[in-house]
Amino acid sequence: MVRSFDVIVVGLGVMGSATAYHLARRGLRVLGLERFWPPHWLGSSHGRSRIIREAYYEHPTYVPLVRRAYELWAEVEAEAGRRLFLQTGGLTVGPPESELVQGSLLSARTHGVAHEVLTAAEVRARFPALHPDPEMVAVWEQRAGVLFPEMGVAALLGLARRHGAELKFGQEVTGWDADGSGVQVQTRMGTYRAERLVIAAGAWVTRLVPDLPVQVERQVIVWFEPRSNPQAFRPGHLPVFIVEHAPGKQFYGLPDLGEGIKIARHHDGELVDPDLVDREVREGEVESVRELLRRYVPAADGSVLTAAVCLYTNAPDHHFIVDFHPAHPEVLILSPCSGHGFKFGPAIGEIAADLVTVGRSRVDVSFFGLGRLGPSGGARL
Numbered sequence: 001m002v003r004s005f006d007v008i009v010v011g012l013g014v015m016g017s018a019t020a021y022h023l024a025r026r027g028l029r030v031l032g033l034e035r036f037w038p039p040h041w042l043g044s045s046h047g048r049s050r051i052i053r054e055a056y057y058e059h060p061t062y063v064p065l066v067r068r069a070y071e072l073w074a075e076v077e078a079e080a081g082r083r084l085f086l087q088t089g090g091l092t093v094g095p096p097e098s099e100l101v102q103g104s105l106l107s108a109r110t111h112g113v114a115h116e117v118l119t120a121a122e123v124r125a126r127f128p129a130l131h132p133d134p135e136m137v138a139v140w141e142q143r144a145g146v147l148f149p150e151m152g153v154a155a156l157l158g159l160a161r162r163h164g165a166e167l168k169f170g171q172e173v174t175g176w177d178a179d180g181s182g183v184q185v186q187t188r189m190g191t192y193r194a195e196r197l198v199i200a201a202g203a204w205v206t207r208l209v210p211d212l213p214v215q216v217e218r219q220v221i222v223w224f225e226p227r228s229n230p231q232a233f234r235p236g237h238l239p240v241f242i243v244e245h246a247p248g249k250q251f252y253g254l255p256d257l258g259e260g261i262k263i264a265r266h267h268d269g270e271l272v273d274p275d276l277v278d279r280e281v282r283e284g285e286v287e288s289v290r291e292l293l294r295r296y297v298p299a300a301d302g303s304v305l306t307a308a309v310c311l312y313t314n315a316p317d318h319h320f321i322v323d324f325h326p327a328h329p330e331v332l333i334l335s336p337c338s339g340h341g342f343k344f345g346p347a348i349g350e351i352a353a354d355l356v357t358v359g360r361s362r363v364d365v366s367f368f369g370l371g372r373l374g375p376s377g378g379a380r381l
């Protein structure tokens with residue numbers, strides 16, 4: 001017997017779990033299908049901590065969205081009774097003319113984000129662990145901080161269930177068919193039907209939408225034990241930070257939350273197949289992070305406590321894809337990653353619920369439409 005639902009959500013990382021939560025809260029019959037057992041460390045929503053920030057260098061369009069995300073994370077925290085966010089302040093550091101600094105300032109000035117511009121000497125005085133190059137400047141924003149991804153996903157899934165969603169783990173979706181009056185979804189364990197389908201499959205999205213123009217990039221994250229002055233790495237002494245160390249090249253770090261200071265390069269990873277990716281972190285990869293550490297965060301150059309692999313799903317322009325399938329209006333594609341999606345999870349989930357229920361969202365998401373990708377975008381799907 002094929003069971004029917006209003007909406008089926010494929011993939012229960014932060015995007016799928018947030019979508020299931022918002023849809024269930026609106027009283028829809030929701031089925032969430034996840035191939036692994038979330039929260040897990042095989043996709044993109046793991047690694048103990050995520051940066052949330054507002055002076056959004058990628059594009060000013062994101063600022064209203066991240067502001068909504070702050071509100072919704074606070075609501076999820078309250079409803080779940082769990083702390084999911086820690087405010088630490090944040091710095092975007094680089095040469096004054098760099099993409100990172102200029103982009104942060106443009107977003108901050110366009111949307112009135114409270115911020116300060118610090119010189120390198122001021123950064124060193126306030127945050128002794130950080131050693132920016134003398135000619136660098138930093139955009140300081142008080143409200144930036146850390147989100148806890150595994151707890152965030154677990155909270156969203158728990159609330160989705162509490163609002164009546166049915167969530168099935170260990171069920172890989174192997175295919176779907178839209179027939180104009182709904183969508184039939186196949187897994188190895190059974191077949192389900194719904195009026196609408198939301199595909200939030202992260203790095204595996206092209207398994208279900210073959211020609212979507214995204215690529216999967218392997219990322220390495222490393223936690224270091226501070227070599228000296230451990231207090232300087234604790235929240236309150238060290239904010240979340242992003243440094244543009246060469247034109248268009250960034251690395252970032254998060255304070256020591258008890259498991260060491262977390263450091264990683266942003267992009268610069270190899271393109272991979274998410275099912276065949278090497279999940280071992282190689283010595284050379286740790287060394288390439290250490291190089292940056294020695295220069296910009298020297299006292300953190302201690303022993304490696306943990307290292308892990310994670311996956312970015314990149315659109316060609318590193319912006320999100322949130323759009324209906326051009327050939328199947330009952331199917332919504334959610335691929336909001338390119339290495340910066342987590343913070344927006346609950347806001348993207350709300351937008352997805354709007355789009356699925358009323359066909360339009362309260363926030364203008366045309367910026368995330370497939371059409372912008374030209375012939376390689378929707379036309380080919």
Ligand SMILES: Cc1cc2nc3c(=O)[nH]c(=O)nc-3n(C[C@H](O)[C@H](O)[C@H](O)COP(=O)(O)OP(=O)(O)OC[C@H]3O[C@@H](n4cnc5c(N)ncnc54)[C@H](O)[C@@H]3O)c2cc1C
Nearest residue numbers: 011013014015035043044045051173202310337341342343
């Ligand atoms: C190292 C790293 C650091 C990052 N840092 C930040 C940061 O500081 N701030 C920030 O905002 N963002 C950051 N990001 C980006 C952010 O984590 C991602 O954009 C976000 O987690 C993507 O969520 P998702 O739900 O799309 O993907 P995922 O969490 O990967 O979820 C997709 C889910 O779909 C499931 N799935 C796939 N195929 C199927 C199928 N056929 N059937 C059933 N289930 C399926 C998978 O098992 C998975 O659970 C970072 C990402 C990485 C990798």
